[in-house]
Amino acid sequence: MKTLQLTKNLYYVGVIDHSLKVFDVAMPTKYGSSYNSYLLKTSEGAVVFEGSKHGFEDEYLEHISALVDFKEIKYVVVAHTEPDHSGAIEALLAKNPEITVIASPAGTNNLKNILRHPFKSMVVTAGKELKIGEYTLQFVSGLFLHWPDVMFTYIKEEKAIVTCDAFGAHYASDDILLSKEKNLPAYKEAFEYYFASIMSPFASFAIQGADRVDKLDVDFILTGHGPVIDTNVKETIAAFRELGKKYLPSNDEKHVTLVYATCYGYTEVLAKALKEKLEADGREVSFYKIDALNYAEVKPQILASIRTSGLVLFGTPTLLQDAISLFYDLAAALPIPVIQNKKASVFGDYGWSGEAVNNLSQFLTLRKFKVIPGYRYSFKIDEAGLKGLDDYYQTLK
Numbered sequence: 001m002k003t004l005q006l007t008k009n010l011y012y013v014g015v016i017d018h019s020l021k022v023f024d025v026a027m028p029t030k031y032g033s034s035y036n037s038y039l040l041k042t043s044e045g046a047v048v049f050e051g052s053k054h055g056f057e058d059e060y061l062e063h064i065s066a067l068v069d070f071k072e073i074k075y076v077v078v079a080h081t082e083p084d085h086s087g088a089i090e091a092l093l094a095k096n097p098e099i100t101v102i103a104s105p106a107g108t109n110n111l112k113n114i115l116r117h118p119f120k121s122m123v124v125t126a127g128k129e130l131k132i133g134e135y136t137l138q139f140v141s142g143l144f145l146h147w148p149d150v151m152f153t154y155i156k157e158e159k160a161i162v163t164c165d166a167f168g169a170h171y172a173s174d175d176i177l178l179s180k181e182k183n184l185p186a187y188k189e190a191f192e193y194y195f196a197s198i199m200s201p202f203a204s205f206a207i208q209g210a211d212r213v214d215k216l217d218v219d220f221i222l223t224g225h226g227p228v229i230d231t232n233v234k235e236t237i238a239a240f241r242e243l244g245k246k247y248l249p250s251n252d253e254k255h256v257t258l259v260y261a262t263c264y265g266y267t268e269v270l271a272k273a274l275k276e277k278l279e280a281d282g283r284e285v286s287f288y289k290i291d292a293l294n295y296a297e298v299k300p301q302i303l304a305s306i307r308t309s310g311l312v313l314f315g316t317p318t319l320l321q322d323a324i325s326l327f328y329d330l331a332a333a334l335p336i337p338v339i340q341n342k343k344a345s346v347f348g349d350y351g352w353s354g355e356a357v358n359n360l361s362q363f364l365t366l367r368k369f370k371v372i373p374g375y376r377y378s379f380k381i382d383e384a385g386l387k388g389l390d391d392y393y394q395t396l397k
Helices: 057-065 089-095 105-115 184-214 233-246 266-280 295-308 325-333 356-366 383-395
Strands: 010-012 015-017 033-035 038-042 045-049 073-077 100-103 121-123 129-132 135-141 151-155 160-164 220-223 252-260 284-289 309-315 343-350 375-378
Touching: 015 057, 057 089, 073 089, 073 129, 089 105, 100 105, 105 121, 135 184, 151 184, 160 184, 184 233, 220 233, 252 266, 252 295, 266 284, 266 309, 266 343, 266 375, 266 383, 284 295, 295 309, 295 325, 309 325, 325 356, 343 356, 343 383, 356 375, 375 383
Parallel strands: 045 073, 073 100, 100 121, 160 220, 252 284, 252 309, 309 343, 343 375
Antiparallel strands: 010 038, 015 033, 038 045, 129 135, 135 151, 151 160
16 A cells, blocks of 8 residues: 555555564564654645655655655654664655754754754754644654654644654554554554563653653554554553553562572572572572573563562573673673663682683673672582671672
């Protein structure tokens, strides 16, 4: 479908991409995606909302030119400058250099570094309004959904809000409208997966964003990816808010995640002794033993546990002068906003030289954990080692 008329003067001019298999290197896209753009006709000229991804310029421009001459376009409003949304803006400006690019302060600065040539610009902030013909554009903060540049646009007279990545999903739908979607379970899966992958590090901002949109009179949520939400608007806002609550990180001091690996049982002795001490003090311990065979299965459980823990303990022997690599993968798997300032420490046995505790502790520090100095002991623990372990445990309280 080339374009879709949403209201008398509001149109969908986006691009559907069934071929997309992975987004941003790390996110498999089971259902493809779309790069959504919109066009508003007014008595004073046209307004385009969003660009498209680089490589889709021809289709993007074709959709726009089917509705208006490029000379009629007065503004392009850029909610978010990630290149899957801004990549085609250069091609649009080449058609009409007189177009004024509207974006937030951060968005305007990003576009300078993306376009690398002068362009007409208008910087807007939350709460500002712009009148164009018979329409009012109200700018609403979309901060950290999911970049610091995000600015929603509420088209007051159309009861439509352009939200870019917020409320979206990597989901290619030729029907474009959610009201026409035939496979709602698949869409719901994509919606929740998208939130977990893209929005979950900014869960508190998602809740705030949902609250801001909920206060407006909205018939359409004009997303950056996935179907246009033209039905169940309140339900979608509520679902977005609930996902935000689900992924809010917390530091429950009573909850400890203890993950260990052991080659010959020595680190396991330390892990079990620490678990016993923690539980004796009334703390809840999520206890995991990992190895190359079970790691993929238990990793999601461990990451979910870390999200709510006030303390994270990694127990690793030294193997070839370093910690076992699985722990580096765990430490890197959660985004920094989720783990920042969460207490963590490393313990383990060693044979030759014992670098694991120090190396992994340094990595945890780089990941913004609040690292408590670790504990290591050579081979099998004895009475002196147990005394040292008890002293170490006191630092974990």
